[in-house]
Amino acid sequence: MRRLCEWHYSKQSVINDAASGWGVECIRYEIMDVTPPPSVLTAMKKQVEAERKKRAQILEAEGVYLLTEVLVIGEFSIPGYNEAFWKELDGVKQIWKNKKELK
Structure with missing residues:
Protein backbone atom coordinates (compact mmCIF):
# COMPACT_ATOMS: atom_id res chain seq x y z
CA MET A 1 0.00 0.00 0.00
CA THR A 35 -6.80 -3.15 -18.77
CA PRO A 36 -4.02 -5.73 -18.83
CA PRO A 37 -2.64 -7.00 -22.13
CA PRO A 38 -4.39 -10.02 -23.69
CA SER A 39 -1.48 -12.31 -22.81
CA VAL A 40 -1.81 -11.40 -19.12
CA LEU A 41 -5.58 -11.95 -19.23
CA THR A 42 -5.05 -15.36 -20.85
CA ALA A 43 -2.52 -16.33 -18.18
CA MET A 44 -4.90 -15.20 -15.42
CA LYS A 45 -7.76 -17.24 -16.91
CA LYS A 46 -5.53 -20.32 -17.15
CA GLN A 47 -4.50 -19.95 -13.53
CA VAL A 48 -8.13 -19.65 -12.38
CA GLU A 49 -9.11 -22.70 -14.43
CA ALA A 50 -6.19 -24.69 -13.00
CA GLU A 51 -7.26 -23.77 -9.47
CA ARG A 52 -10.84 -24.89 -10.21
CA LYS A 53 -9.66 -28.21 -11.62
CA LYS A 54 -7.37 -28.75 -8.66
CA ARG A 55 -10.19 -28.06 -6.20
CA ALA A 56 -12.56 -30.35 -8.14
CA GLN A 57 -10.00 -33.17 -8.05
CA ILE A 58 -9.50 -32.70 -4.33
CA LEU A 59 -13.26 -32.77 -3.68
CA GLU A 60 -13.69 -35.84 -5.86
CA ALA A 61 -10.86 -37.65 -4.08
CA GLU A 62 -12.34 -36.76 -0.70
CA GLY A 63 -15.72 -38.05 -1.87
CA VAL A 64 -14.23 -41.34 -3.04
CA TYR A 65 -12.39 -41.68 0.27
CA LEU A 66 -15.55 -41.04 2.28
CA LEU A 67 -17.57 -43.41 0.10
CA THR A 68 -14.98 -46.12 0.58
CA GLU A 69 -14.90 -45.50 4.32
CA VAL A 70 -18.69 -45.70 4.59
CA LEU A 71 -18.77 -48.86 2.50
CA VAL A 72 -16.07 -50.50 4.61
CA ILE A 73 -17.94 -49.65 7.81
CA GLY A 74 -21.15 -50.95 6.24
CA GLU A 75 -19.41 -54.15 5.20
CA PHE A 76 -18.94 -55.11 8.82
CA SER A 77 -22.44 -54.21 9.95
CA ILE A 78 -24.72 -55.58 7.20
CA PRO A 79 -24.71 -59.24 6.12
CA GLY A 80 -24.08 -59.70 2.39
CA TYR A 81 -22.79 -56.17 2.01
CA ASN A 82 -19.34 -57.38 1.04
CA GLU A 83 -20.43 -58.09 -2.55
CA ALA A 84 -22.11 -54.69 -2.87
CA PHE A 85 -18.97 -53.01 -1.57
CA TRP A 86 -16.77 -54.60 -4.22
CA LYS A 87 -19.27 -53.79 -6.99
CA GLU A 88 -19.38 -50.16 -5.86
CA LEU A 89 -15.60 -49.99 -5.66
CA ASP A 90 -15.34 -51.41 -9.19
CA GLY A 91 -17.74 -48.70 -10.34
CA VAL A 92 -15.59 -46.01 -8.74
CA LYS A 93 -12.49 -47.47 -10.38
CA GLN A 94 -14.25 -47.43 -13.76
CA ILE A 95 -15.24 -43.77 -13.30
CA TRP A 96 -11.61 -42.84 -12.53
CA LYS A 97 -10.39 -44.85 -15.52
CA ASN A 98 -12.88 -43.13 -17.85
CA LYS A 99 -11.91 -39.68 -16.57
CA LYS A 100 -8.22 -40.39 -17.13
CA GLU A 101 -8.94 -41.61 -20.68
CA LEU A 102 -10.87 -38.41 -21.47
CA LYS A 103 -7.89 -36.23 -20.53
Whole structure:
Protein backbone atom coordinates (compact mmCIF):
# COMPACT_ATOMS: atom_id res chain seq x y z
CA MET A 1 0.00 0.00 0.00
CA ARG A 2 2.84 2.33 0.87
CA ARG A 3 4.50 1.76 -2.52
CA LEU A 4 1.21 2.48 -4.27
CA CYS A 5 0.84 5.78 -2.40
CA GLU A 6 4.43 6.69 -3.28
CA TRP A 7 3.76 5.86 -6.92
CA HIS A 8 0.61 8.00 -6.97
CA TYR A 9 2.50 10.86 -5.30
CA SER A 10 5.31 10.67 -7.87
CA LYS A 11 2.80 10.80 -10.74
CA GLN A 12 1.03 13.72 -9.07
CA SER A 13 4.37 15.56 -8.84
CA VAL A 14 5.04 15.02 -12.55
CA ILE A 15 1.58 16.35 -13.42
CA ASN A 16 2.07 19.39 -11.16
CA ASP A 17 5.46 20.14 -12.72
CA ALA A 18 3.96 19.99 -16.21
CA ALA A 19 0.90 22.10 -15.31
CA SER A 20 2.62 24.70 -13.09
CA GLY A 21 2.87 27.25 -15.93
CA TRP A 22 -0.89 27.11 -16.49
CA GLY A 23 -1.92 27.86 -12.92
CA VAL A 24 -3.33 24.37 -12.42
CA GLU A 25 -2.53 22.16 -9.44
CA CYS A 26 -3.18 18.44 -9.20
CA ILE A 27 -4.38 17.60 -5.70
CA ARG A 28 -5.23 13.97 -6.32
CA TYR A 29 -4.13 11.30 -8.77
CA GLU A 30 -5.81 7.90 -8.91
CA ILE A 31 -5.93 5.14 -11.50
CA MET A 32 -9.54 4.14 -11.99
CA ASP A 33 -9.26 1.38 -14.59
CA VAL A 34 -6.49 -0.92 -15.73
CA THR A 35 -6.80 -3.15 -18.77
CA PRO A 36 -4.02 -5.73 -18.83
CA PRO A 37 -2.64 -7.00 -22.13
CA PRO A 38 -4.39 -10.02 -23.69
CA SER A 39 -1.48 -12.31 -22.81
CA VAL A 40 -1.81 -11.40 -19.12
CA LEU A 41 -5.58 -11.95 -19.23
CA THR A 42 -5.05 -15.36 -20.85
CA ALA A 43 -2.52 -16.33 -18.18
CA MET A 44 -4.90 -15.20 -15.42
CA LYS A 45 -7.76 -17.24 -16.91
CA LYS A 46 -5.53 -20.32 -17.15
CA GLN A 47 -4.50 -19.95 -13.53
CA VAL A 48 -8.13 -19.65 -12.38
CA GLU A 49 -9.11 -22.70 -14.43
CA ALA A 50 -6.19 -24.69 -13.00
CA GLU A 51 -7.26 -23.77 -9.47
CA ARG A 52 -10.84 -24.89 -10.21
CA LYS A 53 -9.66 -28.21 -11.62
CA LYS A 54 -7.37 -28.75 -8.66
CA ARG A 55 -10.19 -28.06 -6.20
CA ALA A 56 -12.56 -30.35 -8.14
CA GLN A 57 -10.00 -33.17 -8.05
CA ILE A 58 -9.50 -32.70 -4.33
CA LEU A 59 -13.26 -32.77 -3.68
CA GLU A 60 -13.69 -35.84 -5.86
CA ALA A 61 -10.86 -37.65 -4.08
CA GLU A 62 -12.34 -36.76 -0.70
CA GLY A 63 -15.72 -38.05 -1.87
CA VAL A 64 -14.23 -41.34 -3.04
CA TYR A 65 -12.39 -41.68 0.27
CA LEU A 66 -15.55 -41.04 2.28
CA LEU A 67 -17.57 -43.41 0.10
CA THR A 68 -14.98 -46.12 0.58
CA GLU A 69 -14.90 -45.50 4.32
CA VAL A 70 -18.69 -45.70 4.59
CA LEU A 71 -18.77 -48.86 2.50
CA VAL A 72 -16.07 -50.50 4.61
CA ILE A 73 -17.94 -49.65 7.81
CA GLY A 74 -21.15 -50.95 6.24
CA GLU A 75 -19.41 -54.15 5.20
CA PHE A 76 -18.94 -55.11 8.82
CA SER A 77 -22.44 -54.21 9.95
CA ILE A 78 -24.72 -55.58 7.20
CA PRO A 79 -24.71 -59.24 6.12
CA GLY A 80 -24.08 -59.70 2.39
CA TYR A 81 -22.79 -56.17 2.01
CA ASN A 82 -19.34 -57.38 1.04
CA GLU A 83 -20.43 -58.09 -2.55
CA ALA A 84 -22.11 -54.69 -2.87
CA PHE A 85 -18.97 -53.01 -1.57
CA TRP A 86 -16.77 -54.60 -4.22
CA LYS A 87 -19.27 -53.79 -6.99
CA GLU A 88 -19.38 -50.16 -5.86
CA LEU A 89 -15.60 -49.99 -5.66
CA ASP A 90 -15.34 -51.41 -9.19
CA GLY A 91 -17.74 -48.70 -10.34
CA VAL A 92 -15.59 -46.01 -8.74
CA LYS A 93 -12.49 -47.47 -10.38
CA GLN A 94 -14.25 -47.43 -13.76
CA ILE A 95 -15.24 -43.77 -13.30
CA TRP A 96 -11.61 -42.84 -12.53
CA LYS A 97 -10.39 -44.85 -15.52
CA ASN A 98 -12.88 -43.13 -17.85
CA LYS A 99 -11.91 -39.68 -16.57
CA LYS A 100 -8.22 -40.39 -17.13
CA GLU A 101 -8.94 -41.61 -20.68
CA LEU A 102 -10.87 -38.41 -21.47
CA LYS A 103 -7.89 -36.23 -20.53
